[in-house]
Amino acid sequence: MADFLPLEIAILKSKGASDEILEKFKELGISSKESFKIVGDAQTLSDITGLTVTNAIAIMEWAGIKSEDPQCSDSKLNSGGNQQPIVIEDASVIRCTHCDHKQPHDYKTGDLCPNCGKQAQTLATCYWCYTSGTGKFCKSCGAEFVKNIEYEIAVLLKREGVSKREIAKELAAMDESEKESRLTQLRTGRY
Ligand SMILES: [Zn+2]
Numbered sequence: 001m002a003d004f005l006p007l008e009i010a011i012l013k014s015k016g017a018s019d020e021i022l023e024k025f026k027e028l029g030i031s032s033k034e035s036f037k038i039v040g041d042a043q044t045l046s047d048i049t050g051l052t053v054t055n056a057i058a059i060m061e062w063a064g065i066k067s068e069d070p071q072c073s074d075s076k077l078n079s080g081g082n083q084q085p086i087v088i089e090d091a092s093v094i095r096c097t098h099c100d101h102k103q104p105h106d107y108k109t110g111d112l113c114p115n116c117g118k119q120a121q122t123l124a125t126c127y128w129c130y131t132s133g134t135g136k137f138c139k140s141c142g143a144e145f146v147k148n149i150e151y152e153i154a155v156l157l158k159r160e161g162v163s164k165r166e167i168a169k170e171l172a173a174m175d176e177s178e179k180e181s182r183l184t185q186l187r188t189g190r191y
């Protein structure tokens with residue numbers, strides 16, 4: 001049976017395998033990188049050789065065997081015994097538009113923010129498909145919601161044939177006087 005190359009022994013030593021451990025390897029027939037595949041995982045390597053788990057993980061990694069992250073399996077165990085699964089923060093987390101406070105899990109549209117007492121999300125109506133919703137974009141058609149005062153102008157732009165994606169951009173580019181004149185147009189019934 002082949003033995004470890006001097007280079008491999010140097011690497012193993014740098015990863016915490018003492019002479020005693022190397023002797024143990026020999027005893028067990030661990031004599032090449034391949035042998036670690038038979039061992040299978042760092043915990044087993046630690047159990048049979050007396051290496052610390054940390055060193056065993058380092059050696060297994062060097063041998064090209066990915067160890068399962070012990071923290072990872074821990075959290076799996078924890079969430080299994082827990083009623084509420086661990087919620088990883090993602091786009092579905094609702095935050096108050098006024099104070100950025102994270103809303104409780106049972107949050108429903110229209111609820112007041114427990115932190116600042118204002119309505120956490122203001123209800124907007126889509127100028128494009130007239131669906132009501134919260135957040136920045138219409139869940140029905142994907143158009144970007146606009147401020148209430150700009151809503152009428154947005155509807156106007158839509159009638160003029162401006163595309164859905166361009167409306168929010170045009171509104172952002174408009175100055176106040178331009179918005180005013182647009183609203184005047186609407187009120188005087190030119191459209
Ligand atoms: Zn708030």
Ligand SMILES: [Zn+2]
Pocket residue numbers: 126127128129130131138139140141142143
């Ligand atoms: Zn819409």
